[in-house]
Amino acid sequence: xxxxxxxxxxxxxxKIIAINKASGISVGGDRWDESKDRLDKLIERDLKISKIFTxxxxxxxxxxLIVFAKDxxxxxxxxxxxxxxxxxxxYLAVVHGRPSWKETKCDLALVxxxxxxxxxxxxKFRGKESLTHFILKFSAGNYSVLEALPETGRIHQIRVxxxxxGHPVVCxxxxxxxxxxxxxxxxxxxxxDPIEERPLLSRLGLHALELTLPDGQNFIAPVTKDISxxxxxxxxxxx
Numbered sequence: 001x002x003x004x005x006x007x008x009x010x011x012x013x014x015k016i017i018a019i020n021k022a023s024g025i026s027v028g029g030d031r032w033d034e035s036k037d038r039l040d041k042l043i044e045r046d047l048k049i050s051k052i053f054t055x056x057x058x059x060x061x062x063x064x065l066i067v068f069a070k071d072x073x074x075x076x077x078x079x080x081x082x083x084x085x086x087x088x089x090x091y092l093a094v095v096h097g098r099p100s101w102k103e104t105k106c107d108l109a110l111v112x113x114x115x116x117x118x119x120x121x122x123x124k125f126r127g128k129e130s131l132t133h134f135i136l137k138f139s140a141g142n143y144s145v146l147e148a149l150p151e152t153g154r155i156h157q158i159r160v161x162x163x164x165x166g167h168p169v170v171c172x173x174x175x176x177x178x179x180x181x182x183x184x185x186x187x188x189x190x191x192x193d194p195i196e197e198r199p200l201l202s203r204l205g206l207h208a209l210e211l212t213l214p215d216g217q218n219f220i221a222p223v224t225k226d227i228s229x230x231x232x233x234x235x236x237x238x239x
Contacts, residue, residue, distance in 0.1 A: 005046070007039060010219055015074045016067055017043065017052065018211075020221035023063040023203045028054045040068065056082050059156065064091070064208025065221035081214045082153060088212040091148040091158055092223060094205035094230060095167040096176060098139040099146075106161035107131045110154045119174055120156040122164060130154045132161040140234035141186025143170065148206075158206060170205040181205070181230060187237045200230040 006022040019039070021027065026038050040052055052068040053075035069075035081087050109127025112120045121127075135147040144167065148158045159175045162168055168176025180199030184190040207227050212218045223231070 005042075006037075007043070010065070010221060015070055016078075017047075017070065018219040018221075019043065019066045019068065020224075021058065021063055021066050021208075022224065023061055026060045027057040027066055039066070043068065055079055056087075056153065058208045059159075059204070059206070061204035062091075062206045062208060063221075063224045063227070064206075065211050065219055066208070067211060067213075067219070078213070085151055086214045088210075089150055089153075089208070090210040091150070092207045092209045092227070092231075093146045093148050093158060093162060094170045094181070094201070094227065094234075095144050095146055095162055096170060097142060097167045098144055099134075099136050099165075099167060101136065103133070103135050104165060105131065105133045106165050108161065108164055110157060110160060112155040117174065120154060120160050122160065128152075128154060130157055130161070132158055134162070134165070138235065138238050140238040143181070143186055143234060145231055145234065159204075171201060171203055172205075183233055186234065200233060201226050205230070 006025045008020045009017065010020055011018040021039055026036060028038055028040050040054055044052055052070060055067050055069050055075060055078040058064060058066060069078055108122045108130065109124050110120050110130045111123045111127045114121030114123065129152060131151040133149040137145040137147060150157050159169050159172055163175040170181050171178055180202035182197050182199050184192060184197055205227060207223055208221060210220045
């Protein structure tokens with residue numbers, strides 16, 4: 001059986017390519033292991049393009065939207081737009097706990113690769129300005145679905161800020177708990193076989209959902225099947 005590609009093309013023209021990335025593949029080179037598969041080189045090979053340019057990144061474990069540039073001018077213009085916070089970014093996150101708020105924000109300063117595990121850490125003295133807005137969508141059991149709107153783009157920003165406000169992203173081995181999420185953990189009256197039960201989600205519960213560029217172009221990456229199935233089951237249980 002032919003292996004499934006770890007991405008789908010959402011949009012493409014002469015200047016950019018918008019991709020919906022699967023969890024488990026790096027956008028560019030893995031800084032700790034350059035031999036691993038990387039999305040940019042895979043796209044170049046599949047589309048027979050000599051060079052694409054990485055404008056921004058999402059974590060290897062995160063699924064969702066990535067935009068690549070096809071030429072240096074577009075790459076430069078988009079990079080400046082990201083740096084100047086002129087790109088609107090929206091993520092969907094499944095987190096632990098039930099927030100008492102409808103909306104909140106976290107502006108704790110962050111230092112990427114701040115310890116031996118290469119984690120991003122909070123440091124009000126050495127950290128870079130960082131800001132994430134969170135909006136509660138709904139809760140089920142002891143889990144919730146949030147919209148995360150990062151204004152800055154620090155490494156692991158949403159994951160660190162979510163953990164800092166007491167609601168770490170599910171299955172986050174660095175900043176939370178890696179335990180897979182099962183239906184029995186939030187569905188009232190669940191009567192299945194605990195030995196045979198399979199997890200609904202066993203990877204980081206974070207998806208880069210939407211980007212709006214300065215020229216008004218808007219891209220949405222459909223939520224991956226695993227996170228979508230989990231959210232659907234949570235919605236049923238929350239009614």
